[in-house]
Amino acid sequence: MSSHYEKTKAQRSSYPFFLSYRTRWSDNDQYSHVNNSIYYHLFDSVVNAYLLQQCELSSHSAQIGLVVSSHCQFFSPVSFPQVLDLGLRVVKLGTSSVTYEVAVFEQGRDVPAAVGGYTHVFVERASRKSEPMAAALREGLLRLLSVKESLESKL
Amino acid sequence: MSSHYEKTKAQRSSYPFFLSYRTRWSDNDQYSHVNNSIYYHLFDSVVNAYLLQQCELSSHSAQIGLVVSSHCQFFSPVSFPQVLDLGLRVVKLGTSSVTYEVAVFEQGRDVPAAVGGYTHVFVERASRKSEPMAAALREGLLRLLSVKESLESKL
Amino acid sequence: MSSHYEKTKAQRSSYPFFLSYRTRWSDNDQYSHVNNSIYYHLFDSVVNAYLLQQCELSSHSAQIGLVVSSHCQFFSPVSFPQVLDLGLRVVKLGTSSVTYEVAVFEQGRDVPAAVGGYTHVFVERASRKSEPMAAALREGLLRLLSVKESLESKL
């Protein structure tokens, strides 16, 4: 995965899981657009919603995912009170770690306003030591892995 | 308006305007429920969405609303990834100020998880001096004022 | 305790515990001042810092404090990148609950920009049932209770 996205290549059809988020008044900073930090709050939200709803993660799971690196590219501003569609896919799936890509679309638009993502390392909740991810978790994440990326990630 | 709500009296039908907000991962604090401060972010969001969409407010309006006091009562916890329905009404409408009440409902429930609100004083954008609210603004807010409260607010 | 403060009565000397908080860029909303919701984040911060540092609370304590109601009055705006001094006192101390008052001062000023607070009910961490607060906790909170308020709270 390159760290630089080509804006026009990130299409809605590339992302198998979507959730819509209503922006909040305080998401806008004093430049009257959604502050860059807010995108990361949204990334965390769509990822963890998927883990809870599709991968048998719960608030008492033995494993939790810790973010070890994150990044985002911002193509065009968005503003409260817009509703944003967040598309999620997996671009790299390892034994104990996964790298997500998230695209942020304004409603009704096919070109993303921003694309970013982060890498989760799964750890045992109490010790915070990394360990191979649970089977149900891995299966859920596999469903978000595109064929093209799947091949790439084996290289 | 009493500052103490009776939980069972705040029903969905009391609120003429509703918006749904998806909670975010970071809304939960370390007690695994939505932090008390987040409710105020949501109050601000539903109020300002209404002002922008129903009262001809814009990001360049001559008047802006400044919050002079706010309050909330918390009846039961809510948690990410729940979707919350926010009901809005006006409980007091003056010449240059308005007091909103906002009720937070979990989806599918009729008893609110929290009820609060705040008072906006409208001011001229640059000088920040209070002034009578614009006609379109007042008309929009009147539509959120219940009959019962309307009478009370004249006392 | 009245829910309406007299701005000029809240002096720095009324608050036995202080912490300073540097504002953050995103605290400012699109009106270029610290958003009203942010004050509640700061209230939570000074209260919990006191509980952790002076009342033997820890991230594994058997008891946790849940906020049941909160409120704030805003007298004058503050803006990033100001540093804010937060003064904390206890205005009501019960068996299982405590009501804090927090005043927000700009550095170098003696009149607060805002005064508010909230009520904590202490509960057993797992069951979330209220119970009398632990002795060390109560002692720590007693040290923040002013004589005048102490008498009032007995009435």
Place this chain on the structure above:
Amino acid sequence: MSSHYEKTKAQRSSYPFFLSYRTRWSDNDQYSHVNNSIYYHLFDSVVNAYLLQQCELSSHSAQIGLVVSSHCQFFSPVSFPQVLDLGLRVVKLGTSSVTYEVAVFEQGRDVPAAVGGYTHVFVERASRKSEPMAAALREGLLRLLSVKESLESKL
């Protein structure tokens, strides 16, 4: 600049500008550590504080900086109520853009808990078109540019 940092190479002495930030209760997410998104709020804060205090930027400047990409690597967790020292330097300085690097240190520690940064493109406030940065701004940013990076940025 590589997008992957070597943790041990980011020393306090590499960063010419520092500000300390007190963490807030709600910075901790339900895993009881500061949420990954919060680091970006802090990046924005130290950068904009520097621009306002050392580069003649003001809330009415003709130019504003828009974030076009950001990234962070997280080496070890931090938690409320810690105070964090944020070190800032410039790693690339162009005609209309600048790339900052920010390191997050726990107080008393010389190895960072996280290192990240972002790129600002300066634009005319109203049109949002990029333009060469003002002289005072560029001079202020030059003072944060290390010699080694300065040479690299000329290549």
